[in-house]
Amino acid sequence: MNDSAEKSNKICGRMCIEITGCLGSPLSVGSGEQGETDADVILSAWGAPFIPGSAIAGSLRAYSKKLGLGRESDQLFGAPDDVDPGSESDRQSRIFCYDTFLEKVKMSIRDGVKLEEKKTPRHKSKYEMQIIERGAKFRMRLEIIERKACMAENKDIQKVWNTEQTWIRRWAQGFAAGELRIGAKSNRGFGKLEIEEVRVKKFNMEVKDEYLAWLDWHWDHEHAFEQAEFIDFKMNEEETKNFRAEHVLEVPLRIPNTLLVRTYSETFGKAEDVPDYGQLTVSGKGEQAVIPGSSFAGAFRSHIAKIVNGIAHLHSWEEAQKRLEPFFGTWTEEKKRVEKLVSSRVIFEEVLVNGGHSLPITRNSIDRFTGGTIKGALFEEVPWAGGTALLRIRWKKDKDKESNIYGNISDPSSKVICGMLLWSIKDLQAGILSIGGETAVGRGIFCRPDEKDSDILLDGNALDEKTTQEYMQMAASWCKGGEYAAGE
Incomplete structure (x- = not known):
């Protein structure tokens, strides 16, 4: 290996996470368009509703901060908002959140109106919004990259993975508890996910030919998650005391x-x-x-x-x-x-x-x-x-x-x-x-x-x-x- 490669912040490992489940409440992720309602759901080029990766990343980061993991989440999600771009503290996020597509989708329209003190409607306050009804199936995909700089203190990549699996477990617990929600109207019951299973596939790039295994691997392969680890996200009594936000x-x-x-x-x-x-x-x-x-x-x-x-x-x-x-x-x-x-x-x-x-x-x-x-x-x-x-x-x-x-x-x-x-x-x-x-x-x-x-x-x-x-x-x-x- 040449000197420039040795000095670079090379990739030492990858962790691919798959979270499956269904919508536990309606979901509204807006497109900014008003073709059908005042707030239309975002659709792909072929007309399928999905949850953008940016919405997932924002929700995960915000929830991590609510749990008191501000500095730790910055280490994973990149530089905080108050860091100047290009400065020494500026860094790229190590987590990739893929767009999450939904299956068995039922679309509908909700309407609402703002009421005054005596339950009379406020003038011009009626609105309609497009939603995805509860029950739609999803398969969320996340990928975390481990770089050499992340292993400065812990040279054993397994220790780094153990830390990050703790974050994944807390996110799954947040989804399951109803604290971690996605999309609009989340303070009014929307965006709740019911989690069924969390699987993790790891690739240690320090092992010979492991990068070839990663290149041959694909999320949709029939045996993609063979030998994968399952994360138990059920909370015990101690976790219920300490981690509820x-x-x-x-x-x-x-x-x-x-x-x-x-x-x-x-x-x-x-x-x-x-x-x-x-x-x-x-x-x-x-x-x-x-x-x-x-x-x-x-x-x-x-x-x-x-x-x-x-x-x-x-x-x-x-x-x-x-x-x-x-x-x-x-x-x-x-x-x-x-x-x-x-x-x-x-x-x-x-x-x-x-x-x-x-x-x-x-x-x-x-x-x-x-x-x-x-x-x-x-x-x-x-x-x-x-x-x-x-x-x-x-x-x-x-x-x-x-x-x-x-x-x-x-x-x-x-x-x-x-x-x-x-x-x-x-x-x-x-x-x-x-x-x-x-x-x-x-x-x-x-x-x-x-x-x-x-x-x-x-x-x-x-x-x-x-x-x-x-x-x-x-x-x-x-x-x-x-x-x-x-x-x-």
């Missing part, structure tokens, strides 16, 4: 009457056998009702704003919305632009309704003066009757303030968030806070299930009444003073 509230609910989160027939093209509107269901098949995370997010934030407004004696509901921005993200008024946007720390997962059934109803508008029907005012709607659901609400931990106490919270801001969420949860289970449309006629009311397993869970543990009261009182103290309670 989010707190999770699990709230059991029951629908005693009917629910109507509307989807309109006009969105998909009107047909004679299609009702004018009905409850949103999985893939639009009418077999299982679904409640978008955005429906819960909007209802919770509006309800909490009213409570904050009352406790803090603010001038308006809009002012209360501004106070909630550190927790729930930037709230903007119409025609006003905000230079710096704040992302919500709170994530509402999409909720599937178990049981229940659709309930077609034909209605007509009545003339208040004559008591007769109004011509052309006949319409059909299909609400959902009955069923149970499990609402999951997450919020991001502040790693600098959180201690690893499983089932408990040490960060004061997290306690305030939990307390405010519990205000709404209590009112939701009491039937005071309703979700969806036609709430004025009794739809969208929830209650607590009758079963024994109906406790609210915080990070997997039942939330007792003493802790519940502590967090709600701390939230009230924050509302009054804008600061956290003394001694916390």
Whole structure:
């Protein structure tokens, strides 16, 4: 080997990772086009939806930083954002994230609208977005390159691989736990992946003729992953304590009457056998009702704003919305632009309704003066009757303030968030806070299930009444003073 080759940062090994599974919730990876909706899904040249490698790389890097692996992830993903291009600290990423194509894809359209304080729609706030429905199969491919510089401290490549397999395992755990999400609307339940299997194929370029084996190898070969290592991504108790990047509230609910989160027939093209509107269901098949995370997010934030407004004696509901921005993200008024946007720390997962059934109803508008029907005012709607659901609400931990106490919270801001969420949860289970449309006629009311397993869970543990009261009182103290309670 000549001197120039010896001095170069040569490749010492390659690790090829394959992660298989399916979409656990709808996915929206936008193309920037508005041909079909306001936000179309990105498609390949032959019309197949896929997840760009850049979206995967960005999500993996952001999640690694949430886990407190900032410097370690920079060593893998390349230089941090604050490094000047071309400087000594600048370096290329060692991980390649390939585009991930999907199989068994079902495309559909979701619509939404921003509501004001009294649940009236904001002017020109209606939108439609194209999504890939849950259940689509995927095969994600990653490749990590080991170079000579990476082995400066550990000359044994196996030690380097062991470190990087720890990262891969944490990513898989993040996907499986629902903390690592991809694409748009990830704070409202989109982009969740269900992992089935993680396989790793290694090539040690220090071994004679191993580079020839890599040249002959291909992802799609029938025996490509023979003698590959399988990564067990199930978390034990210790890992659950230390590596979770989010707190999770699990709230059991029951629908005693009917629910109507509307989807309109006009969105998909009107047909004679299609009702004018009905409850949103999985893939639009009418077999299982679904409640978008955005429906819960909007209802919770509006309800909490009213409570904050009352406790803090603010001038308006809009002012209360501004106070909630550190927790729930930037709230903007119409025609006003905000230079710096704040992302919500709170994530509402999409909720599937178990049981229940659709309930077609034909209605007509009545003339208040004559008591007769109004011509052309006949319409059909299909609400959902009955069923149970499990609402999951997450919020991001502040790693600098959180201690690893499983089932408990040490960060004061997290306690305030939990307390405010519990205000709404209590009112939701009491039937005071309703979700969806036609709430004025009794739809969208929830209650607590009758079963024994109906406790609210915080990070997997039942939330007792003493802790519940502590967090709600701390939230009230924050509302009054804008600061956290003394001694916390």
